[in-house]
Every structure is written in structure tokens, then in C-alpha cells.
Amino acid sequence: MGGYQGLVLRVDLTNQKVTTERLNMEWAADYLGGKGLGMKYLYEEVGPGAGALAPENKLIFMTGPFTGTIVPCSGKLSIVTKSPASGTILDCSIGGSAAVEIKRAGYDAVIIEGKSDHPVYLLIEDDRVELREAKDYWGLGCHDTEEKFKQTYGDDYSVLSTGPAGENLVTFACITSDMYRQAGRGGVGAVMGSKMLKAVVVKGTGGVGAADIQKLMEVAHNAFKNDLLTDTNLWAYTDGTPMIVELSQTTGILPTNNFQQGNFDKFAGIKSESVTAARLAKKGCTSCGLGCGNFIKAGDVVVEGPEYETLSVAGSNCGIGDLGAIAKFNNYCDAYGLDSISTGGVIAFAMEMTEKGIHDFGIRFGDVEKYLELPGLIATRRGLGAELANGVKKLAETYGGREFAMQVKGLEFPGYDPRGSWGMGLAYATAPRGACHMSAWPVAEEAYGERDPFTIEGKAELVKDLQHYNAAKFSLILCDFWALSFDLMAEMLAALLGREITAGDLELAGERIFNLARLFNIREGMGAKDDVLPERIYSHPLPGGATMGKTLPEGEFKKMLAEYYSLRGWDENGRPTPEKLARLGLA
Amino acid sequence: MGTVKIELRGPLARYGTRDKGTGRMEMTADNGVTVLEILNQLHIPCHHVGLIVVNGKKGTMQTALREGDHLIIFPVVAGG
Amino acid sequence: MKLKFQPEKCIGCHLCELACSGYKEGVFNPALARLQVSSKYKSYNLVNEARLCDRCLKCVDACTTGALKFDAAQLVLNGDECVNCGACFEACPTGVLRPGGQGFPLVCDGCRGDPYCVKWCPHGALLVEEAR
Numbered sequence: 001m002g003g004y005q006g007l008v009l010r011v012d013l014t015n016q017k018v019t020t021e022r023l024n025m026e027w028a029a030d031y032l033g034g035k036g037l038g039m040k041y042l043y044e045e046v047g048p049g050a051g052a053l054a055p056e057n058k059l060i061f062m063t064g065p066f067t068g069t070i071v072p073c074s075g076k077l078s079i080v081t082k083s084p085a086s087g088t089i090l091d092c093s094i095g096g097s098a099a100v101e102i103k104r105a106g107y108d109a110v111i112i113e114g115k116s117d118h119p120v121y122l123l124i125e126d127d128r129v130e131l132r133e134a135k136d137y138w139g140l141g142c143h144d145t146e147e148k149f150k151q152t153y154g155d156d157y158s159v160l161s162t163g164p165a166g167e168n169l170v171t172f173a174c175i176t177s178d179m180y181r182q183a184g185r186g187g188v189g190a191v192m193g194s195k196m197l198k199a200v201v202v203k204g205t206g207g208v209g210a211a212d213i214q215k216l217m218e219v220a221h222n223a224f225k226n227d228l229l230t231d232t233n234l235w236a237y238t239d240g241t242p243m244i245v246e247l248s249q250t251t252g253i254l255p256t257n258n259f260q261q262g263n264f265d266k267f268a269g270i271k272s273e274s275v276t277a278a279r280l281a282k283k284g285c286t287s288c289g290l291g292c293g294n295f296i297k298a299g300d301v302v303v304e305g306p307e308y309e310t311l312s313v314a315g316s317n318c319g320i321g322d323l324g325a326i327a328k329f330n331n332y333c334d335a336y337g338l339d340s341i342s343t344g345g346v347i348a349f350a351m352e353m354t355e356k357g358i359h360d361f362g363i364r365f366g367d368v369e370k371y372l373e374l375p376g377l378i379a380t381r382r383g384l385g386a387e388l389a390n391g392v393k394k395l396a397e398t399y400g401g402r403e404f405a406m407q408v409k410g411l412e413f414p415g416y417d418p419r420g421s422w423g424m425g426l427a428y429a430t431a432p433r434g435a436c437h438m439s440a441w442p443v444a445e446e447a448y449g450e451r452d453p454f455t456i457e458g459k460a461e462l463v464k465d466l467q468h469y470n471a472a473k474f475s476l477i478l479c480d481f482w483a484l485s486f487d488l489m490a491e492m493l494a495a496l497l498g499r500e501i502t503a504g505d506l507e508l509a510g511e512r513i514f515n516l517a518r519l520f521n522i523r524e525g526m527g528a529k530d531d532v533l534p535e536r537i538y539s540h541p542l543p544g545g546a547t548m549g550k551t552l553p554e555g556e557f558k559k560m561l562a563e564y565y566s567l568r569g570w571d572e573n574g575r576p577t578p579e580k581l582a583r584l585g586l587a
Numbered sequence: 588m589g590t591v592k593i594e595l596r597g598p599l600a601r602y603g604t605r606d607k608g609t610g611r612m613e614m615t616a617d618n619g620v621t622v623l624e625i626l627n628q629l630h631i632p633c634h635h636v637g638l639i640v641v642n643g644k645k646g647t648m649q650t651a652l653r654e655g656d657h658l659i660i661f662p663v664v665a666g667g
Numbered sequence: 668m669k670l671k672f673q674p675e676k677c678i679g680c681h682l683c684e685l686a687c688s689g690y691k692e693g694v695f696n697p698a699l700a701r702l703q704v705s706s707k708y709k710s711y712n713l714v715n716e717a718r719l720c721d722r723c724l725k726c727v728d729a730c731t732t733g734a735l736k737f738d739a740a741q742l743v744l745n746g747d748e749c750v751n752c753g754a755c756f757e758a759c760p761t762g763v764l765r766p767g768g769q770g771f772p773l774v775c776d777g778c779r780g781d782p783y784c785v786k787w788c789p790h791g792a793l794l795v796e797e798a799r
Contacts, residue, residue, distance in 0.1 A: 069695050070685040070787070100681075104696070147710070155707045179708045207688065207696025217689050221786065224682075229789060231635035232663045235597035237678075237790065243597055247661060250640050272596075281713045282790075283706070284678035287685065289789040291678030295713050302711055444664055448638045450647070483665035546645060 002211035003065035003496045004028055009107045009129060011122055013195050014055060014114030018129045023108045030585060032506075033064030033108070035091045036475035036513035038080030041111065042089060043516055048523045052084035052187070053169055053194035055115035061102060061160070061200070064477035068103035068208035068287075071220050071492055072228050073479035075100055075285035077160075077177075083186040084194075085171040085342070085391060086410035086434040089520040090186040093438075093474060095285040096178030098158040104204025116196040121149075124202040134198040139164060141335035142176035149201050160200040163337020165379035166193030170389045172342035172412070173379075176334060180293070180304030181285070184339035186411060186433050211498025219491050228289050228482055236292040236481045237282065241308035242272040244415075248312065251447040252547030253420035255317040255413065257365050258348035259406050259536060262417050263545040266321025270311045274323045290481055299324035306330040306340070309437070312415030314344025318351060319365030328372055336379035342391065345412030347374055349392045350384075352404060359399040361387070403535035409434035409526070418537055420547035421447040423459035426560050429531045430463070432517035438480065439514075440466035456556050460564035468510030475513060512584045515568075515576050519586065528574040531561060589618050589654025593625065596661045602631045622658065623648040637663040668740070668780050669722055669796045670702065674715035677792035679706025683784035690783045692767065699767055701775035702784055715792075718763035720775035729758035735774065744774045 010019050024041075031037040038060045050056040059081045066074035077099035083090035102110060105124050112122075119134035137145050142163040149159045158177060165173035166189030173189030174182045183189075192198075210216045235243050245267065248254035252262035268274070278298045284291035295304045306315070306326050314333075315326045333340040350361035361384060363370045377385025387395065392412050396405035406413040411434025418425030423442035431439035440463045446453040451462075469486070476489060486503035494501040521530075538554040565572065569580030581587040590613050595603050600610025616625065622639055626648070639646040640659040652658060683704055684697035692699045703718040720742070727735050727742070734748035735755055751770040767773045785793045 070682060070689050072680075072682065072789075075680075143711075150709075155705070155709060205696075205698050207692075207694035207699065209694050213689055213693055213695075217686070224787065224789075231598045231632070233665070235662045235664055238597045238600070243661070244664065246596075246659075247638055247664070250638065250643065250659075251645060281675070281715075282678050283713060284680045286679075286681050288678065288680045289682060291680065291790065293678075441665075444637075448661070448664065481665060483663070 002209050002498055003069070004033070005103060005106050005108050005208070007107050009110045009124070011110065011112050011131070012114050013112065013116040013120065013131070013197060016116065016120075016131050018131065030509065031513055031516075032472065032475035032509055033067070034062050034078040034475040034477035035080070035093070036471060036509065036516070038062035038078045038091060038109070039089060039513060039516055039520070041109070042080050042082070043520050046082055050082060052082045052087060053190060055195070057082050057191060057194075059112040059188070059191050059195065059197075061110040061112075063099045063103045063108050064475060065493065065496060066476050066478065068100045069210060069496065070217060070287065071478070071496070072224050072287055072289040073482045074477060075287045076477050076479060077102070078474065078477060079175060079183045079188045081188060081191045083411070083433055084169070084190045085187045087524055088409055088433050088526065089517050090188065090433045091474070092183040092185050092188050093477065094160070094175060094177050094181055094183035095479075096158065096181040097286045098160050098177045098200070098202060099477070100286040101158040101202040101204045103208055104206050105202055106204065106206055110200065112195060112197060115194065119196050119198050121199040121201055122197065124200065124204075126205055137198045138167060142337050143179055143335050145199060146176070146179055149199065153201060153203070157201055157203045161198060162189040162192040163335060163379065165337040166190050168379060168381050168389070169193055170338065170379060170381070171391050172339040172346075173337050174339045176337060180334055182334065182339070184341060185436065189337050210496045212495045216492060216495035219495055223484065223488055223492070224289055227484055227488060232483055233290060233481060236290040239272045239276065240292040240294045242270075242275040242294070242306075242311060244308040245271045245311055247448045248416065250546065251420055251453070252542060252545040252550075253417040253443065253447050255312055255415055255417055257319050258317060258352040258404060259413065259417055260352070261544065262420055262542045262547040264316035264321065267316065269321040269323050270315045270326065275306070278323065285479070288479065290479075292481055296327060298327040301327045301331050303327050303331040303334065305334075309415050310340040310344065313341045313413070314347070317344055317348045317415070318371055320368060320371060322368065325368045325372065329375065332372065332375035336375050338375055338379055341414050342412040343375060343378060345406060346378075346388045346392050346395065347371060349395060349401065349405060350388060353399060353401050356401070358401050404540070406534055406536065407435055408533065409530055411435050416443050416447070417542070417547065418533065419542050419550045419552050421453045422456055422552050422556070422560070423463050425533055425537060425552045425557060426459055426463045426564060427466070429533055429557075429561065430467075430564065432514075432521060438474070439470060442466060454550060456560035456563075460560055460567050464564060464567055467514050468507055470510070471513040472506045472510035475509065508584070512586060515580070515584055515586055518574075518576060522575055528565075528572065531574055533557060590615055591620075591625070591652050591655070592657045594659045595629075595631070596659065599631060599635065599660055599662050602629045616652065618653050619651045621648065622646055622650050622652065625652070625658065626660070631660065635662055637661045668777050670719040670782065670785070671794045671796045672704070672717035672719055673792050673794065674717070676790050677704065677706055677715040677717070678790060679704070679715065680789065682787040682789065683793055686783040686787040690778075691773075699773060701763070701773050703763060718761045720763050721761070723760060725758040725760060726755035726764055726772070729754040735772070741776045741779070742774050743776065744772060746771055
């Protein structure tokens, strides 16, 4: 068999028991792997109303069919669970080497269930799997945790860990691996903390096969030379995501001062050139040919980052334009185990609340000193951090400012202002996990591309198609930064699995996966009422630059949403019709 | 005839051969030259071109340039 | 020919090891590659290291049966003559020579002068250098 190992590792923390079982190959055929297959297991195993931080929730680490093969950019791991931030289905991916180690140890997936009554870590060395006491690690930051495990087991082990934020159930706690790679969004780290699982430490020595390995290597090498290492993808190597800062600044969608502006007067400090000037080395994930990571030294900090999302949401959006300060903030978030997007979002919200005199959080835009204190306070729920740890949505419910609480379904906005890229507004509103830039990224074609960003025309279809594309791609699993076609994905998958697979099959799988996520959320009581954007996007015009005077009017948004539902074969409440479900094999 | 300032971002910088790969250069061109004509002169394949910025504002392949204009060419980007 | 590693150009992708094991062993497994590359953060520094066969031929000298030979500018193993004595592994100064699944040494034959590991290196960290 090629691609899959055919085995799932199941870890019952309540009974401290580890078992293995066959991977459900029917599900693998329909949901591919990664995001899709993880969601299918979650959908089947975690019923409606389950508490996200309760023992009945599960934490699923899922690899994909390409994981561990020579297919470039296939090194990421999907982490699927129910989100404590949004109550939705949540999938979040992490780079580095952990996915490949899990696969080489012989497993397609690791499913964590129940809850331990004391801190533990999971040690995986091929078929030797043990839960071990983690009291010496509990309370440590992610970096120190990883260093300590590597001293004990060796540098060639991969570590997935949660930090103090996850231990303290902060709903935007992340999971860290290879020091500077994160599964950031939606609180995967809090779910790990709630189960008292400090870390997964994994080393595999096995291999991954392919049905037709010669053919796969031939196709993959051709793709590597002529489709991956091209001027369309190599920005990830020359610059990495900081390149996007200048794109957003120019097109007026760079979140600034909690989305009050779409460009930032101090942007020179956070643009790509500044990051590149501080760079020590480039770093990629296992099997990556690009190498987007920038390992930098800024002031007294070394860190891999900051990425665009941190530079924008935790930089300009907090009124901070000093790369040294943002790098330090990034490092604190990584160490404490916080999603730098949501952490930046919640701080920016507190800053505006204070400046508007609605509630005094004692922090204002550009206040670097207080800004740098907050990750530690939030992760340990001390002082002001105890409040901010609740996230933007809950803060607004308690103190007001709801119209500028920049979140959807409880997940804080990433770094693109939808008033300057209307399709992005639809993407935020309809992404299963809330305001998310990974389910579809139409900004590339709207704000940064040739399509008119200030119209709803054609956007419903664009967003729908991108959602299917990403759902399939992140299930296989391939990295976002390789802009490859469905045809090429299908050609490589066919050689790997030894059966005929078409681009159409993958597109349909993408649609199936996206609809399954929707069904999970519907089962939790969500629907059209939750597919909304904050009032600021509808009615606060941006004050300058390329987006001067722009909003995404609610009427236009509603029209775009209705068209989207209709194109999807969903009813006016955003529920897939029985015919659509039948066509997707979801009935 | 006039001079335009050009910056090529990311991997496109390699097309700026006369500037030691920094991607920054000045070019002499006729008034009214279009962005597309500049791209052709520099042998930059259009399908790798993303955002075009002229004097700080979004432009197109057809935008005509004048003396002193500042052109920035970004590559296509995917993901975020 | 000889392989050369430039650590400052390595991004730690391991495509070289995956290619080597894929072409030579028919499976993607870095443990079966004829070279070893490591790219890890150690004490908050990024450390890129590689072990490559540098054709020192100490393994050939150590071989007790003549199974390992340097012939026509490449290392060759005659499996029929190898008795799995392990002398070659001990003689290898870099440790790059390792046993494969059946205990035979995983010998880097340089892919007839056009190594797959180099072909799969995205940013030029691995090069072919002419030697001898």
C-alpha cells in the first residue's frame, strides 16, 4: 500500500491506555487525510454539545497521504478538535518535522481522548508508545520544554508541546513544535492543556512507501523544478510572509490600531526589508523546497519569525512599528504558548476600549512596554491578563465595544481588512472555525490581484472554489505556499496510491470536506445567524489610503452571502440541502 | 525620454541584472511607456507578476509611466 | 566526484535523504539514505550539519572480504561477498556509512556522477565537487 500506514494510535488519557487500530480506509478515500480525515473522525466521535475543554472532546493529530514522501511541501500536520474559542469544528496545521516523525513511527494519526488526572507526556518511538509523568515539565514554556526533552531523548526527536497558556486553558493557546512552528488558531493548546497532556515526543525510524515510486519521483521532480521553484512561489524563500506587509499597506488592508485604519504610518519598520536585514538563516519544514522561515536576530531576541500575521495583527494593529519589539512579543507568545494573532487582536481591542474611554484597560496604541508584559500575564491569567485571556468576543460582551470587536464566531481577525477585499469578508464569515485566512484567501486575487476588491460580483463563486481547493490541499497535506493545480495534485496522488484519481475527484473531496465541517457546526446549533461580520466592517469607513471611505456595506454582504448559499446548494439558513448532501455522499 | 525608478520584489529581483540583484534600478524610457512594455524589456514573464504599484498606488499592465514615476513589481503570492 | 555541503544554504528539508532512499531503496526513509543531514535548533541557534561520503576509502581498506571496492571512480559493494562483519562501519571516520535493512553497508556510489541528492537540493546546499 502506498501513502497511508493504515494505522491509528489511540491514547485514552482517562485510563492511561494506548491502543492501535486500522485506519478507516473508506473514510481515507473520501476525506484524503489531514484536515478532512481528521474532521471525519471528530464528526463521528465527538457528539453535539460536548464541552471543548471537557474529557469528551478529542484532540486528533492527522498526517496526510503525502506525509513522509518526497512530494515537496508535504511536511505539515493537521490538528483537529472542537474549538474552545468558537465552539466550532477546528482544524489547525503545524509545520516542522513532527508530522513526518509520526508517520515514520508507523501511524497516520494519533487520537487523544479523555483526560489525565496528572500531567503526562506521550512518548512515541515506533511501536513503543508510553504515557509518562510530566510534572517536571508542567509550567515550563514551549522552548524550555523542547530543550529539556531533547536533552533527555536527543536532537532527532520531534516535540509538540503546549505552554503555560494551554495549561491555564487560555482559549487562544497554541501548540508549538521545532521551537518556532505553531498550530496557532482556535485554542488547540487549551484542549491539550485541559487533558493535562504537556507534550507529544516522537521519533520514527520507518519509511513511507508508494505504489509506483519511480513514477511518483519522476512526476514530483518535474513539479519540483518547474512548478515549485518558480517566481510564483519563491517569494516564500526570498522574503517569506513579511513580503505581504507592503502589499497590504499599498492596497489599504493592513490592520492598524484595531482596524481603525488600513495603512500604518510606521510601516517601514515592519516591512520585509527590515526582517531580511535581521535574518541569520532560512528554515523550512521536512520536505519543503521553499523555506519560508526567517530565523532572525533583532535586538537581544532570536526567533524564527515574525510572520506577516504577527507583524500586522500584533504590530500595526497595536500601533507598534518596531521590529525588535514585535520579535520579542512573538518570542513571548511562542514561549508561553499563545496564538500571536488572537493575542494581538485582544490587546488591540483593549487599547481601543481604553482610548475611547469605554473601559480603562490601562494600555494604549503604541505602548510597547505594556504590550510586552501582556503575553506573560495572559498566559498565566494574572493582572490585566486575567481579563484579556477571555478573548475579544467575551470582553465585548462584558465591557461593550461590540461594534469593533474584530472577531467572527469567537475567533479574532487575521491580518486583512475585508473593507478593501470584499471576498475576504465572505471568507471570514463562512470559514468553519471563525475569522480565518486559511479556508480561503481571495485577497491574492482581489486586493493584490486584478479583480475589483470593492464589488461582490463573482466573489461568492471565488470564495467557494478557494474553500474547496484549500480543503483538498490541506487534507493531502500540501503547504499553502505552493500554488499548484488540482491536476498536479491528482497526478502525484495517483502515482502514490496506485489508482486513478482526477482533479475532479479532489475538487469534490474538497467540497465534501467543507460541507462536513458545516454539518458539525450546524449540529452545534450554528447557522446563518453566525455568518456575520463585526459592525465596523459594515459601517465604519476607512479613513485614508487606497481604501479611503470604504466599507463593506451590510446589504452588499448579505447579497453576497445569499448568492454563496445558493451556489453551494445550501438553504437560506445556510444548511446544505438533502440533494447536495446526497451528491456529496454525506446524506 | 525620461527616467523611471523601478523596484522588483522577491524572486523578481533576479531580472534586474544591471543592479547586482537588488531589484532596484532606474530606466530611461519614453514618456507614456506602459508597465507591460517595461516588463517585456526586463524579460519578466507576466504570469509571475502580481501587484503592480505606481507611485504608491495600484496599477495595471496598461498604466502609462512618465518621467520620475516610481514602479514596484511584486510577484504573485499564494497563501498567507 | 565528491559531495560538498554548504550549511548556510541548507533549509533542513531533507529532500536529499528522501531522494536517496527513494531511488536506492524504493522507500522514503532517511534512515536508509547514503547521506545524513541535520538541521535543528540547539540552544537557540540553528545548526545545519551533514555527513557525506568523502571517498576517503577507509571502508575499502577495512573490508575483510574485498566486497567493497573502489572501481571506475565509484564505490561498489558486491553483496555476495559481504559477510556483514561490520568492519567498514567502524572504519568510517564520519559515521556516514551505516547498515541498511539486511545489515549490508549503504554505500554511496555517487549515482554515476549525477547524484539524486544534489538534484533534489532546492537552494544549492549540496554540490558535486570533482576530486581525485
